[in-house]
Amino acid sequence: MHITVNMLKLLATMTLSASLMACGGGSGKKEEQKIEQSSPLSMTITGPATAYSWQSIVYSVQANKIGVEYFCQWTLDRQTWHGTGSDCSFSPDGYGISADTTVILEVTASTQTEQISREVQIAIEYQYRLQNNPRAVAEQVLLAQNQLLNLANTGFYLSQDLDFPIDNRSMACDSQGNRVMTLNDNDGSQTISTGDELIIVFQACMLRTMEGVISGNMTLSLSDIDPASTIRAIAIGFSNLSVAFTDFNSADYLISGNLAVMRQSSDNQTQITTTSEKLMLSIGETTFAPADATLTLSAISLVKIEDYANALIEISSNANFEYQASTGDANYNIRTTTPLQNYFGAYPTSGRIEITNSDNLEDQLYLDSLSDHNVNWGFYFEVLDSSANSISINSQQDGGLAVYRLSALPKMVVRPYNAEELSVLGILLNKPKLEVNDAFTVVLSRPIASVLSPVSLRENVVFAHQAEASVTVNGTQLIITPLQPLLPGAEYQVSIQDLTTNDGLVTSYLDTYIQVSNSIIPMITLSQGYFTQFSTPLLSAQQSQLNDGRDFSYIWQVVESVDVNVDQADQLVTGITVGANVQQDITVQLNMSNELGDSALVQKPLRFLDTSGDYMLIIGSNESYIAEAETWPLNEKDGAFIVSTSPYEGEPQGRSFISVAFDMDSYWKLQVAAPKGQELTVGEYTGATRYTFQADNVPGLAFGGQGRGCNESFSDFTIYELSYDDADNIVSLAIDFDLACEQETRDRLRGVVRINSTYPLTE
CATH class of the missing domain: 2.60.40.10 (Immunoglobulins)
Structure with missing residues (x-):
């Protein structure tokens, strides 16, 4: 309430008058009031001459007389606040102070007959208070950490498999947009070497390594290449590189500066170290910053370790932050006291980042990862102040999903941690494309103690090609080697059975898919x-x-x-x-x-095909369902021929029907029948349909094998040689036939049968 001093004096006078009138009642006698003469009204005001913008200011007022009423008026930038009492208090925090300023305190002391006023000016020194802005600060830290690690990983991702010439080459990004790349040869050798430079222009490019849409330019300088041509270090430069996110914190960021990135790899570990002297992020308007906010980072040191032996990722971050915005500036530093640690395929479950105000070392926050993930809301972090007050933070913001993936598996799924789950995270190759004899590595979410059953690979089509494979266990990595060549261009399902993890979790079956190169x-x-x-x-x-x-x-x-x-x-x-x-x-x-x-x-x-004995030759066509395009020469040394002239078991032998079956690992059978009332003889039979459903006036033929046959068939057959003994058993037979399934116009399967016959094979 805004009350003037005169109004307060009037109220005080009215109150005092009412009190005096009340004293005149009672016994009816008029009591003489004695007014004591004293010194003039004075007061003493004590309080700080200066204060920080986040501190509460308290001034104590003491007058030289009793019954004094006090009125406090605070003025800051033409705004006023009022209060009463001998303690005058005011908190500048929350009033948008973003620079040094002055607040004015005017205290008025009043009695019934006297009133005095005094004015005090208090210098307010602007200082950002971390503990008053825990969410904003924590999200700034996660933004910077995630983006710099993602940029480092993106640099290596884009520098893979380089080869000359690359001149203004346009390539599609992961799910949208393009990138245009030019590779500059520093020494004219036309081989990848230290000092070569890759210039990339991103055009609304969605990359999984960033979990955002990138626009603008990036320059990658190859700083160190080992004798095996593996790139070990790169320098990344960018100016106003735009990164847009549409997740929990929809915003655009502009990143300018340079990063030096080094990657060290062994069979069981990859370490990526990212450093920079200075780098700036211009932050678009978000939940934690106004539209004009910038973050300038210096003395940056980030380390990400991927431990394949134990299925753990560790992240450590150290940097100085200079935050500038119209709402106020801040200087603070971050230090990882316990590395953020997450299991492969999961969000972090332990770790702490300490955030300290550079201008007030007692002003600290602690960004902790949560061991118990809130799955419904995605809260995997909390930020605590010195009083242990906490706020939950969603770690998926600003590329937080990408940073917890393995650098070699940008498509890897990241979920809340589940101690009872074993899953396939992805496939690693030793070169850009999987070729037919290549081994490959399946990465799992937990280290494996044993795989008891063979690994099988099955082509992902009907009538698929299959291959067995050997498996070597190395921590979370299963190195799988096909025992026979795979088919070029084919996709295979990889089936892994009977796995046990190092901590005793048993999983009966996992699968994944691999694609063989179609170059x-x-x-x-x-x-x-x-x-x-x-x-x-x-x-x-x-x-x-x-x-x-x-x-x-x-x-x-x-x-x-x-x-x-x-x-x-x-x-x-x-x-x-x-x-x-x-x-x-x-x-x-x-x-x-x-x-x-x-x-x-x-x-x-x-x-x-041994033509010196009994045989059946089947030549499939591309449109043949039964044999497809395969050829099947069937010799008597490989199986048994069963010849019969009885159409059904128990029926007498005859000369109007012949059945020839070949019994081995797979079963093949030919049946032919003359038109009703006729005997089979040497000659040509046309227009045969499926036996036993043929019309009386046409011949019948049925043929099948490997569990396949026709619902409707169209055939011709020719008997070149046919003889019987007295019991109507076949003595010799030479017959050629063809077969189309379901449609008469389809390309036909061809077949040849020779039983105790010298009739030559017809080509």
């Missing part, structure tokens, strides 16, 4: 999918897919150590020469490479 997809085409004593195929690479590069080389090989020679091993098309004593299946291998260093190989079985 080169070799394809072997055979003029025939088998060979005999008298006939061998041509091998061709003409249908290979060449997605990267222009200059290709070829190497043809036979995997087995047998008497088979490739006629022209380095040509696109070649023949083979097979020794007379070779009577086994062989494997043909094609290895292709390009001038970019990409390579891939593919293997294809070439099966031996």
